Amino acid sequence: MKRLCLFRHAKSDWGDPSKDDFERPLNARGEKAAAFMAEWIAQSPYRPDLILCSTAARALATCTPLLAALGGKVPVIYRDELYHAMPDEMLAEIRKAPDEAETLLVVAHNPGLVLLAMALAEDPDDETALRVAYGVPTGGFAVFEFDVDRWDEIGDGKGRSVFFGRPRDLMAEAPGGKP
Secondary structure (H helix, E strand, C coil): CEEEEEEECCCECCCCCCCCHHHCCECHHHHHHHHHHHHHHHHCCCCCCEEEEECCHHHHHHHHHHHHHCCCCCCEEEEHHHCCCCHHHHHHHHHCCCCCCCEEEEEECCCHHHHHHHHHECCCCCHHHHHHHCCCCCCCEEEEEECCCCHHHCCCCCEEEEEEECHHHHHHHCHHHCC
16 A cells, blocks of 8 residues: 655745745745644654655745654655646656655645645545645645555556645644644
8 A cells, every 4th residue: 555645835935026936935834834744744644754845945945844853764855846746747756756665745836736636536525535625725734545556556536535634723633733
């Protein structure tokens, strides 16, 4: 079985018009959400064995606290191809992942991320898939499981959607706002 986690970058800062889209950092809310989600993921049953991360500044800034929360022991592959990738491009990168990784986490962007999640859902009418279909907000995290042995076997309509969470909901559920 393979588990795919899709993690949208946290909220970015639009305050500096001299920065192009690729260079936009996280804003204060995004930094807080990225730190919270990092701890939450590290303590969850969805801890990754490998991370694929877009090279855009906001994706890198979302990934950095996650690496720290995971103790720096999870390898990361940084891919320019994940910046504003559409589902087919994302899936092509995912299918290249080494099969030794059972749980793969992808840090990327919308609209490609939500479109990929919708395409992967085995049952697009189950509750988790429907929540994803309404949109993956910044910092949103979705998990799919596939009954396959290799990453190159995953595809449209083959994934069981097993979890979807938004930072604000997960923070509200956490005692004292901590994971």
